[in-house]
Amino acid sequence: MQQEPDIFDRMAAQGASAQAEQSLSKEELLAPVESGIATQSTSRTPPNVRQALQFLLAHGWLESATKPKLFSLIAAQTTLLDALLEPLDLRVVVDDVRGLAFLAVVPDYAGDGTDESEQDDWTHPLMKRQRLTLEQSLLLALLRREFLQREQESGTGTAVRVTVDSLLPQLETYLGATGSDMQERKRLGQLLENLRTHGMVTEVDAQDCITIRPMIVHLLNPENLQTLLLRLRAVAEQGSAGHGEGTP
Template sequence: MEPDIFDRMAAQAAGVQPPQSLSKEKLHAPAESQIAAQNPSKTPPNVRQALQFLLAHGWLESAAKPKLFSLAAAQTTLIDALLEPLDLRVVVDDVRGLAFLAVVPDYSGDDTDESEQDDWTHPLMKRQRLTLEQSLLLAILRREFLQREQESGTGAAVRVTVDSLLPQLETYLGSTGSDMQERKRLGQLLENLRTHGMVTEVDSQDCITIRPMIVHLLNPENLQTLLLRLREVAEQGSTRGSEANAEGAP
């Protein structure tokens, strides 16, 4: 309410400034800013950034994102609470500097048919389907990774040359008789694993870096399944060879 003329005259005579009227906008602005500043339910920007990175890539490494990794390691409880509606959680490997998403242990999924269950374990976590050759190379790289860790200590970067992988792959897959073709085959396998985040690109020194995620992706249960599959393939090959020899016998 505006003061009338008599109030202003009395105030001037007394040397007092008349009260100023406040607009509706001015009355509401401080209250709104105070509410925004005191909103405890809003996720901190740095936590939001770490969560968005995890959802986009599946994991983050301390070597590439040290600040985000430190934040994820320190705020696992908060991040797990934010991931709870998605049936996901964050797993932190402090020693190797790795944080990655995983499906909660009690996840039961929805009522999907069998064909969908073959392709998906979780709506946001697609099962990575690898060929036998790709799985074999993964097992070789995992062994290299663990051996280097035993020699240099856990957490050290593991780099290997492409040439050192060729004879190991030939031991299981056999030789094609062409060095160029064998190297091309290995290059294609490494490129496929790179898209899954298991290795880096081949650098100028013809080396790759094995990412620590390989330890968690290729667990002992998966290795046992791979071993059984390799035995089946070997037995099928020996059976076909025996049949061919029998057909060619006089």
């Protein structure tokens, strides 16, 4: 006859069963946590892509001539970068021919029901609109024309360098001469320095030359040129009207 387990055997068996259930519960709880950590680590943005994105957010643009590795990475990962920038209403524009990559606001950013008067004062929290004076815009147009002419002569992607002296007579044609060479050169130097801060030109080098950056083609597009032309015509008409009023 088989002897039934006594009270001590039953207590030991229950303790072992509870310990097994407790151990299993811990494994079941830890499994999803470990799986989530693994998924999170595999879904992290690659370090090189993070570096490229941070550089663009810090500077706004880059050229392959100075940052060849970052430019190649951005050109190859444009889709991924656009997805990462989507919550910021930004996108990456790559000019492969000129070796240029820069951030731009998505076209429909302001298309959220705001009227035109509100859009005139709108600024993106990360990409603020840069307003140039008439003189700065005029010099920008002259530099753009010089840049495109050199590209037609030497091919797209060629570095375009011009002397400061060659810009003086062009600027005087539209702004007029002050009668002082020193004053005119100082005026041009101030305008060039302002455009340099916008990434349009380099500093004046030892040969008294500047390099026009390819970003100038994208900043001063045909629409902006048309606006500048209308502004110049308005200024010219105002000057003619004022001159006519003062003539007997």
